[in-house]
Amino acid sequence: MKIIVVGGVAGGATAATRLRRLSEKNEIIIFEKGEHVSFANCGLPYHIGGTIPDRDKLLLQTPESLKIRYNLDTRIFTEVLAINREQKTVTAKNLTTGKIYDESYDKLLLSPGAEPLRPPLEGINSRNILTLRNIADMDRIIQKTQTKNDFVIVGGGFIGLEIAENLIKLGKKVRLVELNNQVMAQADFEMASYIHHKAKEHGLGLLLNHGVQKFVDTEHGLEVHLQNHKVLKTDVVILSIGVKPENTLAKNAGLDIGATGGILVNPYLQTNDEDIYAVGDAIEVTHFVNQKKVHIPLAWPANRQGRLVADNMIKGNISPYSGSMGSSILKFFELSLAATGLNEKTLKKLEMDYHTIIVTKGHHAGYYPGAKELLLKVLFDGFGNILGAQAVGEQGVDKRIDIIATAIKAKMNIRELQDIEITYAPSFNSAKDPVNIVGYAAENMLKEDLHTLNYDQLENYVKKHDAVLIDVRTPLEFIDGHIEGAVNLPVDDIREKISSLDKNRKYLVYCQVGLRGYLAHRILKNFGFDVINLNGGYNLWSKVHTKKYELTL
Numbered sequence: 001m002k003i004i005v006v007g008g009v010a011g012g013a014t015a016a017t018r019l020r021r022l023s024e025k026n027e028i029i030i031f032e033k034g035e036h037v038s039f040a041n042c043g044l045p046y047h048i049g050g051t052i053p054d055r056d057k058l059l060l061q062t063p064e065s066l067k068i069r070y071n072l073d074t075r076i077f078t079e080v081l082a083i084n085r086e087q088k089t090v091t092a093k094n095l096t097t098g099k100i101y102d103e104s105y106d107k108l109l110l111s112p113g114a115e116p117l118r119p120p121l122e123g124i125n126s127r128n129i130l131t132l133r134n135i136a137d138m139d140r141i142i143q144k145t146q147t148k149n150d151f152v153i154v155g156g157g158f159i160g161l162e163i164a165e166n167l168i169k170l171g172k173k174v175r176l177v178e179l180n181n182q183v184m185a186q187a188d189f190e191m192a193s194y195i196h197h198k199a200k201e202h203g204l205g206l207l208l209n210h211g212v213q214k215f216v217d218t219e220h221g222l223e224v225h226l227q228n229h230k231v232l233k234t235d236v237v238i239l240s241i242g243v244k245p246e247n248t249l250a251k252n253a254g255l256d257i258g259a260t261g262g263i264l265v266n267p268y269l270q271t272n273d274e275d276i277y278a279v280g281d282a283i284e285v286t287h288f289v290n291q292k293k294v295h296i297p298l299a300w301p302a303n304r305q306g307r308l309v310a311d312n313m314i315k316g317n318i319s320p321y322s323g324s325m326g327s328s329i330l331k332f333f334e335l336s337l338a339a340t341g342l343n344e345k346t347l348k349k350l351e352m353d354y355h356t357i358i359v360t361k362g363h364h365a366g367y368y369p370g371a372k373e374l375l376l377k378v379l380f381d382g383f384g385n386i387l388g389a390q391a392v393g394e395q396g397v398d399k400r401i402d403i404i405a406t407a408i409k410a411k412m413n414i415r416e417l418q419d420i421e422i423t424y425a426p427s428f429n430s431a432k433d434p435v436n437i438v439g440y441a442a443e444n445m446l447k448e449d450l451h452t453l454n455y456d457q458l459e460n461y462v463k464k465h466d467a468v469l470i471d472v473r474t475p476l477e478f479i480d481g482h483i484e485g486a487v488n489l490p491v492d493d494i495r496e497k498i499s500s501l502d503k504n505r506k507y508l509v510y511c512q513v514g515l516r517g518y519l520a521h522r523i524l525k526n527f528g529f530d531v532i533n534l535n536g537g538y539n540l541w542s543k544v545h546t547k548k549y550e551l552t553l
Helices: 011-022 041-048 063-070 135-147 158-169 189-201 248-252 299-315 344-349 397-409 414-419 434-446 455-465 475-480 515-526 537-545
Strands: 002-006 027-031 073-075 078-084 089-094 100-104 107-110 114-116 150-154 173-178 205-208 212-218 221-226 231-234 236-239 243-245 276-278 328-332 335-341 355-362 373-380 386-393 468-471 506-510 530-534
Touching (some): 002 011, 011 027, 011 063, 041 135, 107 299, 150 231, 158 173, 189 335, 189 386, 189 537, 221 236, 328 397, 335 397, 355 434, 397 434, 414 434, 455 506, 455 537
Parallel strands (some): 027 073, 150 173, 173 205, 468 506, 506 530
Antiparallel strands (some): 078 089, 114 243, 335 386
16 A cells, blocks of 8 residues: 655654554655654754754654654655545655656545744735744744844744743843733633743733734834834744644645634544545644534644554554543743643633632642642533643642543543542652642532632622622731732631621632631531632732733833
């Protein structure tokens, strides 16, 4: 059998090598439009900043190594121009020589990836506006850093923030423009707020709720004209506003395209042509949690799909892809922010009912030196099905989200998080891990032994119910900062002063991170009071309501 793979990065390279491991008989050809195959594109920002000093470390394989080890015919600088489905051929062009020729196939795999979005704005084709997708893009940015010192990044996703961090480490002046009210759309606002404050701490100028109107080249550099008529003067702009599936080849061949713009495939990663399969950032997938069609351009799904599709192409459709959850993590200076499943914004948009738990705890035992605060947010429905989770902190973030992502894939009920036996020693963990605590809290909520609300519901709740807002921290903590309108009643004094409280009123209690608020909630509830606890406590509330991180022009 003759198999052609279009695209030699991530899913394409994984599939090609798996295809060879399955059989020595098949002829396998990889067409790659660029210069490099199987390179570590997620590592590109870190070579720009020097964290990965050796450029060659990013090149996982070469055409030569793929030939020697896997007997793959890898043709770089070769663009596939068309798929001729009736003839079962592709038309390819050697970009070096200009030669155009047809190559036949028995099975065809499309893995062209996704391309950076470039909106049709005035001045968008300026030579001082760059994107980052491949090694050549990385080299262009590095070249700019040799002579330029002022950079504006448009877009606050993974790539934008990673480039920003690495440029700052090079001593550059960096500002980041984001159309939405937060960076990292994968996370909810309160979680992204930690990144906002960290950006300020390291000198990254954040302009949230700012859209770009046009770009203008000048003799001194580049002007970024914003939609509010403000102008940023800079040397270089790096566009990082997201990606779109590279679907042109598939669309022109009459293959079905999904609503997200990704190539439409069945569970076996097969298109509407039985001899053509597709994987990676170019395809539309099913979200594992709610079974909706989505576009999730991440490395893990691409590599997983690459392995499965090889089995399906060789052995028949035997290995379905179970769907993607968007499990992802960002390193931003000292912080990590990770997410899996659905976030709260999406649940609201889909009008799904859900509960929220926020646990704030040290990433290991507090009495052991070096414990770092970890904030874990988990979303679940009334049956206990876990819908999604996010975490932010300096240490232990990946561990907790990986555990919960595994629990979601295993279709565990949130109550079962109590039973996950997690390794414990003071330098690694607490005897009750944050994941276990989520299980305990969820059980309390589902039994209606615990009632909570989120930071964005507080004001309306107090007004609607004329509720009494009680700060149950110490007087010193209260003096240091509190929510307006709150009265101070430390948790250890509640029983003594219980007779002074009116049982006809509703009460909203909060502490620093949630634990003392929960204890106060239980005391008041056991005495017959109508009480609710603030998720995340004053710590989270103050992060969200303090916007000193924003850049003023």
